[in-house]
Amino acid sequence: MSPLERWSLHAAAWLTAATGLLDGGLRWFGQRMGEFGPEPSPWLGLAQHLHVLVAPLLVFTLGVMVRGHLWARLRTGANGRRTGLGLAFLIAPMVLSGYAVQVATDPAWRTALSWTHGLSAGLFLLAYGGHALRTLLAARGVPRGVAILGR
Template sequence: MSRRPPQFSTRLPSWQKWLIYTSFSLLVSAGVCWLVLEYFVRVDGEFGPERSPWQPTLLSIHGLACFAFLVAVGAMLPVHVRLGLLGKRNRKSGIATGGIILFMALTGYGLYYIADDSLRAWASTVHWLGGFTTVLIVSGHVWLAWKRPQAKRKAVPIQLKKNLPIGEMPVPEPQLEAAE
């Protein structure tokens, strides 16, 4: 009896798409709403104009969405990112996407822990400018994948090593198509 080798694709399963798109949308929405409230909205308080009481809630939502998004990105590393780096399609936009996500995670981490007010203000500006850049880069990466004709989106056969010692798991060796 002959077995077909397993087929792997860089396409995301539906649960992963849902988690990525939902968490990213919530992340961006909460960040933009916070920015609007921070720079354009003041409420009348006991001692004059003050910040909106919604800002801490929006930051909490932004942080929670960030955790969900980073978990989803981490779940993409073994197949989507690994095969994407081995292949030739959308590699540059994928590297740019990974780089900007790492940059945003590090600057967000810095915002949480930086105590110096002047440094924190600078980091905040860098973070929200990076956020707008992130939307452009991630959207571009997704658009490049959707732009490809459906016929060219196919799974890649993987050859498994044979004659392994008992107890070792077979390691897939991707055989990717040539760049187009």
């Protein structure tokens, strides 16, 4: 991956994660008591719109990464990291459920798709952070077999 591709992927991933966490946090914990009972946060709409606007940038940069990084590693048989393969398997459920939740009209489907999106995106974020940390440690000369947390 070129430095521009890497920077774009990191920026899109962290912006999408930040707006998604903000959206989820406001949705779950941002309710306030109104005149007639609990009301959603007035910021929820903005957070959701920002997430929906930023997420396609992540989808685009993930496509660039799959083409230029993942396929190259798989074709050459290079030893990949488990976090990278985990990321690859989480892309489809995260992206597809994210788009589907926007168009689902049945409450049961919306709930199932929301949970699927939240769980797959959360796992993606953890794997992405782990993958980035291992890449950073490898660049600093820490051998691959060394435990990160000192086990």
